[in-house]
Amino acid sequence: MNKLVVSSSPHIHTQNSTTRIMLDVIIALLPAAIAGVILFGIDALVVIGICVVTSVLSEMIFNIAVKKEQTVGDLSAVVTGLILGLSLPADATIWWQSIIASVFAIVVVKCMFGGLGCNFANPAATGRIFVFIAFSTSIGRGVLPKIAEVTTSATTLEAIKGGAPEGALPSLFDMFLGLRGGAIGETCILALIIGFVYLVLRGVICFETPLIYVGTVFVLSLIGYGSLEIALYQILSGAVVYAAVFMITDYVSTPITRTGKMIFAFGCGLITFLIRFYGSYPEGVSFALLIMNILSPYIEKWTMKRPLGGKKA
Amino acid sequence: MPIFKLGKTHIPHRKNTAKMAAVRMTPPTQVQISMAQHIGAPAVPVVKAGDKVFVGTLIGEASGYVSAPIHSSVSGTVKKIGEYLNSQGRKVQSVIIESDGEMSADPSIAPPVIRSFDDFSQAVRNSGLVGLGGAGFPTAVKLDAEKKGLLKKIVINGAECEPYITSDTRTMLDDTDYVKKGVELLLKYISAEEVVMGIEGNKPECIEVMTALFADNDRVRVEKLPKTYPQGAEKMLIYNTTGLIVPEGGLPSDVGCIVMNVTSVAFIAKYAETGMPLVEKCLTVDGSGIKNPMNVIAPIGASINDVVEFTGGFKDDVAKVLYGGPMMGIAVYSTDDPILKNNNAIVALSFKEVNHNASNPCIHCGRCVAACPMGLNPTAFAKALKVDDKEDRASRLEDAKINLCMECGCCSYVCPSRRPLVQNNRLAKADLREIRSAAKK
Numbered sequence: 001m002n003k004l005v006v007s008s009s010p011h012i013h014t015q016n017s018t019t020r021i022m023l024d025v026i027i028a029l030l031p032a033a034i035a036g037v038i039l040f041g042i043d044a045l046v047v048i049g050i051c052v053v054t055s056v057l058s059e060m061i062f063n064i065a066v067k068k069e070q071t072v073g074d075l076s077a078v079v080t081g082l083i084l085g086l087s088l089p090a091d092a093t094i095w096w097q098s099i100i101a102s103v104f105a106i107v108v109v110k111c112m113f114g115g116l117g118c119n120f121a122n123p124a125a126t127g128r129i130f131v132f133i134a135f136s137t138s139i140g141r142g143v144l145p146k147i148a149e150v151t152t153s154a155t156t157l158e159a160i161k162g163g164a165p166e167g168a169l170p171s172l173f174d175m176f177l178g179l180r181g182g183a184i185g186e187t188c189i190l191a192l193i194i195g196f197v198y199l200v201l202r203g204v205i206c207f208e209t210p211l212i213y214v215g216t217v218f219v220l221s222l223i224g225y226g227s228l229e230i231a232l233y234q235i236l237s238g239a240v241v242y243a244a245v246f247m248i249t250d251y252v253s254t255p256i257t258r259t260g261k262m263i264f265a266f267g268c269g270l271i272t273f274l275i276r277f278y279g280s281y282p283e284g285v286s287f288a289l290l291i292m293n294i295l296s297p298y299i300e301k302w303t304m305k306r307p308l309g310g311k312k313a
Numbered sequence: 314m315p316i317f318k319l320g321k322t323h324i325p326h327r328k329n330t331a332k333m334a335a336v337r338m339t340p341p342t343q344v345q346i347s348m349a350q351h352i353g354a355p356a357v358p359v360v361k362a363g364d365k366v367f368v369g370t371l372i373g374e375a376s377g378y379v380s381a382p383i384h385s386s387v388s389g390t391v392k393k394i395g396e397y398l399n400s401q402g403r404k405v406q407s408v409i410i411e412s413d414g415e416m417s418a419d420p421s422i423a424p425p426v427i428r429s430f431d432d433f434s435q436a437v438r439n440s441g442l443v444g445l446g447g448a449g450f451p452t453a454v455k456l457d458a459e460k461k462g463l464l465k466k467i468v469i470n471g472a473e474c475e476p477y478i479t480s481d482t483r484t485m486l487d488d489t490d491y492v493k494k495g496v497e498l499l500l501k502y503i504s505a506e507e508v509v510m511g512i513e514g515n516k517p518e519c520i521e522v523m524t525a526l527f528a529d530n531d532r533v534r535v536e537k538l539p540k541t542y543p544q545g546a547e548k549m550l551i552y553n554t555t556g557l558i559v560p561e562g563g564l565p566s567d568v569g570c571i572v573m574n575v576t577s578v579a580f581i582a583k584y585a586e587t588g589m590p591l592v593e594k595c596l597t598v599d600g601s602g603i604k605n606p607m608n609v610i611a612p613i614g615a616s617i618n619d620v621v622e623f624t625g626g627f628k629d630d631v632a633k634v635l636y637g638g639p640m641m642g643i644a645v646y647s648t649d650d651p652i653l654k655n656n657n658a659i660v661a662l663s664f665k666e667v668n669h670n671a672s673n674p675c676i677h678c679g680r681c682v683a684a685c686p687m688g689l690n691p692t693a694f695a696k697a698l699k700v701d702d703k704e705d706r707a708s709r710l711e712d713a714k715i716n717l718c719m720e721c722g723c724c725s726y727v728c729p730s731r732r733p734l735v736q737n738n739r740l741a742k743a744d745l746r747e748i749r750s751a752a753k754k
Contacts, residue, residue, distance in 0.1 A: 008736035017731070018730050
C-alpha cells in the first residue's frame with residue numbers, strides 16, 4: 001500500500017484556475033487588440049508590445065529584487081500590460097511614456113502592495129492616469145485611424161464638449177466600428193462586445209456589471225444633454241465600453257459581492273458622467289474607476305448578505 | 314415551496330454505481346468495532362476478552378442521553394478491548410472480535426413490541442440507529458422532539474448529493490417496501506402533518522419509484538431537488554422542501570421539522586420487523602483508485618481493506634482513501650480503519666486526482682461568496698484568522714458567523730486559486746472555541 005495523502009475536505013476541485021481566468025481575459029482582449037492594429041497600424045502593435053513586455057519584466061525583476069517567489073507565470077502581468085497598452089494612443093513616439101506607465105502600474109500599484117490580489121486600485125487604470133496627467137500633451141492627443149478618411153481632428157468627446165458643429169462627428173455606425181480618434185483598444189465597440197460575450201460565456205465576469213455601467217452613463221447623458229444622439233455618442237466614445245468590459249470587472253479592486261459589483265458599476269457610471277458633464281476633462285472613466293476603487297471595501301461591507309438563519313449582530 | 318432554491322454549486326455527479334444492486338460481502342475474519350460511532354458520549358463496552366458473541370449481541374452500552382448502543386456484527390469470540398487512534402486523531406475504545414465465520418444471529422433477538430410513541434422511541438434507541446446520512450446523530454434523540462409537541466413535518470433525505478455515493482439510491486430502489494413501512498411507522502407515532510421526501514433531480518428513477526409508492530398517501534409528498542450541491546445538507550433540504558429556515562444555533566425541531574435519512578427510515582422498518590440491530594451497512598466503493606466500483610453490504614467494524622479487497626482491490630496508484638464522498642469525506646491514515654455505522658461510502662482517489670497544487674493568492678473573485686449556500690463570506694474568515702489580538706479575532710469570527718459554516722466544501726471547490734478555505738474555517742472554529750472557553754475559566 002502506498003503512503004496515503006491526508007488532507008481536509010473537499011478532496012476534489014474545479015478545473016478552473018487563476019491562470020486560466022487570466023488566459024480567458026487575454027483571449028477576450030484579442031479582438032480589441034487586433035481591431036486596434038487594423039485601425040491604427042503598426043504603431044498600435046509597438047505600444048501594446050512595449051506595455052506587455054515591460055509589465056512582465058517589471059514584475060519579474062521586482063520579485064527577484066525582493067526575493068519573492070516568481071509569479072509572472074500566473075499571466076496577471078500580461079493582462080495588466082495588455083489592458084494598459086490598449087488604453088493608450090497608437091503613437092510610437094510615446095514609447096518611453098508607455099514604459100513608465102507599465103512600471104508604475106506593476107511596481108507601485110501592484111507589487112508594492114503585496115502583488116496579485118493585494119492592490120486596492122486597478123493597476124492599468126492608475127498607470128494610465130499617471131502618464132495621462134504627467135504627459136498630457138503627448139498622451140491625451142487623439143490619434144486618428146489610418147485605414148479610412150477620418151476628418152475630425154479632436155476626439156469626439158472634446159468635440160462634444162466644445163459644442164460640436166453639425167457634421168463634425170463621425171456617424172454612429174462608424175463610431176461602433178471604431179473609425180474615430182482615441183486609444184488603441186477602446187474605439188472598436190464591435191470587438192469589445194465580442195470580448196464581453198466571451199467572458200460572460202466563460203463565467204469570468206457577471207453580465208450585468210458592464211451593462212449597468214454603460215446604462216448609467218447612457219441614461220444620465222440622456223437626461224443631462226437632453227438628446228438621444230449625444231447620449232449614444234457618449235457611450236460609444238472615450239473608454240466607456242472598454243472600461244465596462246475590462247476594467248470595472250476587475251476582481252481585485254472591486255467589491256466581492258454581486259450586489260456590490262452592481263453598485264460599483266453604477267457609481268462608476270455616475271462619476272464618469274459628472275466628470276464629463278461638469279468637469280474640465282473631456283474624459284472621466286479612469287478617474288471614476290479610481291474613486292470607486294477607494295469606496296470598494298465599504299460597498300462590500302454594506303452589501304454582504306445576511307447568512308441563512310443568521311441573527312442580526 | 315421556495316422558487317429560488319439554495320445550494321447551486323455544480324459539481325460532478327459520478328454516480329457510476331447507481332445501477333448496481335448491493336452485494337453482501339463475505340464476512341471478514343476479524344472486526345474492530347469502535348465505541349464512538351455517533352455524535353455524543355461513546356458507548357461503554359459490556360463484554361470482555363474471551364466472551365462468545367453473536368450477530369446482534371450488545372457489546373457497548375449507551376452512556377448517556379446523547380449516545381447509542383453498539384452491537385456485534387459477527388459471531389465469534391471477543392479477542393481484545395483496546396484504545397485505537399481513529400481517523401480524526403482521537404483515541405477511541407474498540408472491541409476486536411474474531412469471527413467464527415458462521416454469522417449466527419443472537420438467539421435473544423426478537424421483533425420489538427411497539428404500541429406507543431415511548432415503545433417506538435425505545436425501539437429506535439435499542440436498535441443503535443444513528444443518522445445514516447453521515448452525521449451519525451443518535452436517531453432516538455431526534456425523535457424525542459415529539460414529546461415536546463414540536464414536530465409538524467418529517468423531512469426525509471433522499472438527496473444523496475455527494476459525488477459517487479449511491480447507497481441511498483439503492484435503498485430507495487431495493488428496499489422500497491421498507492421505506493414505505495418506515496414512513497408509515499413515523500406517521501403513526503409522530504404527530505406530524507406531513508412527510509416530505511427530497512430527492513435530487515439526478516435520480517429520476519428514485520423520484521419515479523418513490524412518487525408511485527406514496528401516490529395513495531396524501532400526507533407524503535416527494536419533492537424533486539435541483540441537480541446541484543449541497544441539496545442533502547440539512548438546512549438546505551429543509552428550506553428547499555418546506556421553505557422554513559433553521560435559525561442560527563438552532564435545530565430543525567425549532568422550526569417543527571425532523572430530518573431523517575431515507576436509509577435510516579428503511580432501517581427502522583427492518584428493525585421493527587426483525588429486531589436485528591444496526592450491524593451492517595451498505596457502502597458505495599468507488600473512485601479513481603478502485604478497480605471495480607460497486608455497492609457492498611459490509612458488517613460494521615470490517616476494515617476498509619477487507620471491503621475494498623472484496624470488490625477487487627485498490628488500483629496501484631491510489632493516493633487517498635476517504636470515509637464518505639469527496640466533498641465532505643474524511644481522509645484516513647490507514648486502510649486498516651474500521652467501517653462505522655454512519656459510513657455510506659469508501660472513495661479512493663488516484664495519485665493524479667489528488668490535488669498537489671500549491672494555493673495561489675486570493676484574487677477576490679467572489680466565487681466562494683457566490684457559492685456559499687449559507688450566504689457566508691469565506692474570505693472574511695481567512696482575514697479574521699490573521700488578526701493577532703485574540704479578543705478581536707474572536708469577535709470578528711463571530712460577526713462573520715463562522716459557526717454557521719457546515720463545511721460543505723463549496724467554497725474550496727470553486728476557488729480558482731485553490732485556497733484551503735474549508736480547512737481555514739475548521740481552524741477558525743476550533744480557535745474561537747478555545748478563546749471562548751478560556752475566557753469562561
